[in-house]
Amino acid sequence: NAGVMQNPRHLVRRRGQEARLRCSPMKGHSHVYWYRQLPEEGLKFMVYLQKENIIDESGMPKERFSAEFPKEGPSILRIQQVVRGDSAAYFCASSPVTSGSGEQYFGPGTRLTVT
Amino acid sequence: AQSVTQLDSHVSVSEGTPVLLRCNYSSSYSPSLFWYVQHPNKGLQLLLKYTSAATLVKGINGFEAEFKKSETSFHLTKPSAHMSDAAEYFCVVSDQSNTGNQFYFGTGTSLTVIP
Numbered sequence: 632n633a634g635v636m637q638n639p640r641h642l643v644r645r646r647g648q649e650a651r652l653r654c655s656p657m658k659g660h661s662h663v664y665w666y667r668q669l670p671e672e673g674l675k676f677m678v679y680l681q682k683e684n685i686i687d688e689s690g691m692p693k694e695r696f697s698a699e700f701p702k703e704g705p706s707i708l709r710i711q712q713v714v715r716g717d718s719a720a721y722f723c724a725s726s727p728v729t730s731g732s733g734e735q736y737f738g739p740g741t742r743l744t745v746t
Numbered sequence: 747a748q749s750v751t752q753l754d755s756h757v758s759v760s761e762g763t764p765v766l767l768r769c770n771y772s773s774s775y776s777p778s779l780f781w782y783v784q785h786p787n788k789g790l791q792l793l794l795k796y797t798s799a800a801t802l803v804k805g806i807n808g809f810e811a812e813f814k815k816s817e818t819s820f821h822l823t824k825p826s827a828h829m830s831d832a833a834e835y836f837c838v839v840s841d842q843s844n845t846g847n848q849f850y851f852g853t854g855t856s857l858t859v860i861p
Contacts, residue, residue, distance in 0.1 A: 672854070673853045673854050674790075674849075674851040676848055676849060679848065687848065722789065734780070736792075737789045738789055
């Protein structure tokens with residue numbers, strides 16, 4: 632059973648470009664979470680999605696950031712018009728519908744560098 | 747509101763000596779608590795979790811943690827450190843609210859193991 636997959640693992644963008652980060656949850660998992668990790672900091676929650684629905688986006692910046700989890704295909708985190716401050720590691724996690732323990736399974740992350 | 751405080755940003759131990767990584771939490775609910783480990787440029791791996799069962803939780807690689815409600819603590823311990831334990835460790839509290847299992851991360855403790 633493959634774990635949570637994220638691609639690309641490393642992404643370099645110039646200021647003003649768009650960044651698209653992809654996350655494929657574990658098989659059978661329909662809950663996806665995105666987190667951002669700035670250097671020397673812990674992970675900060677960004678958004679929680681289920682298939683075709685955004686459940687909680689309280690951690691998303693108000694502008695330039697968006698996320699989706701379509702019926703088919705991976706979840707996408709999109710950052711438009713990137714700035715240097717967007718440079719970070721972005722982690723995706725997934726959990727199954729009936730995860731009573733609340734455990735989340737994390738992907739390897741995408742490291743975004745904005746030049 | 748949920749939050750996690752990891753009391754030490756860096757811990758250094760000699761190989762073969764005990765490890766203690768401290769974590770205190772605040773939670774409005776009966777919390778679920780987790781410890782994750784992150785090796786350099788890798789994703790997060792679950793070490794162990796507490797979900798209102800036994801207060802002493804055993805995890806992988808010889809780690810364990812004790813949930814102490816009176817002290818609101820969930821410290822991570824290991825009797826004998828190994829070189830491969832050098833990594834970043836995150837204490838996490840889960841808010842199992844109606845909107846899902848949002849995770850709150852501590853800022854992390856970097857463990858160095860001296861040969």
